[in-house]
Amino acid sequence: MNYFKELKVWQKAIELVTEIYFKTQSFPKEEIYGLASQIRRCAVSIPSNIAEGCGRKTDKDFSNFLGISLGSAFEFETQLIICKNLGYILESDFKFLESEIQHIQNMIIKLQNTIDKK
Template sequence: MHNFKKLEIWNESMDLVSESYKITRSFPEFETYGLINQMNRCAISIPSHISEGTSKSSNKHFANYLEHSLGSAFEWETQLNVAFNERYISEEKFKELENKIKQIQKMISSFKSGL
């Protein structure tokens, strides 16, 4: 069993949740039930699957939850691209967050491979 609060992948993805909430606050109001909701739910899903996976009795089961977490990370990256394409975020912020999500994706993949 792993203590999820001590996992770097969990802590980095929790930081991403905060970033997601920060950037979506400035999105147009009509996106409240669209992109804002989707991005934040997706961001929350990344650390949530990691923490849920730590409760499982085997590494095989944990790896399945890491797969879900990784899927959510790729989904969030797509939504980040949508936000940038719609000019809801600056290029500078886009590049910063794109690097962050790619780093998280690599970390999750590496952690999963090491189980």
């Protein structure tokens, strides 16, 4: 079952992961194993959990993994705010990434609600 690749939310999350990897390349060297690593891991977790949920046998399992993905999305948003406050990303980059993650969060919630109503 590879239909996860067709999900718009998965595609948007993959784009976000790519973007955050580029943005964190310019972080201070002391953040390589700190905030840069943490924000990358939670960004990767978003589409990864969507994909893993698609591979499960039941809608309940899929919904559970969407919940995990949503949690990672909120974690990402929190870390993004920290990055902005520390001056690691530009305000314009922050606004773009914040808008993207909030859009992904809404997409996950809508997908989860659709699955839960089945």
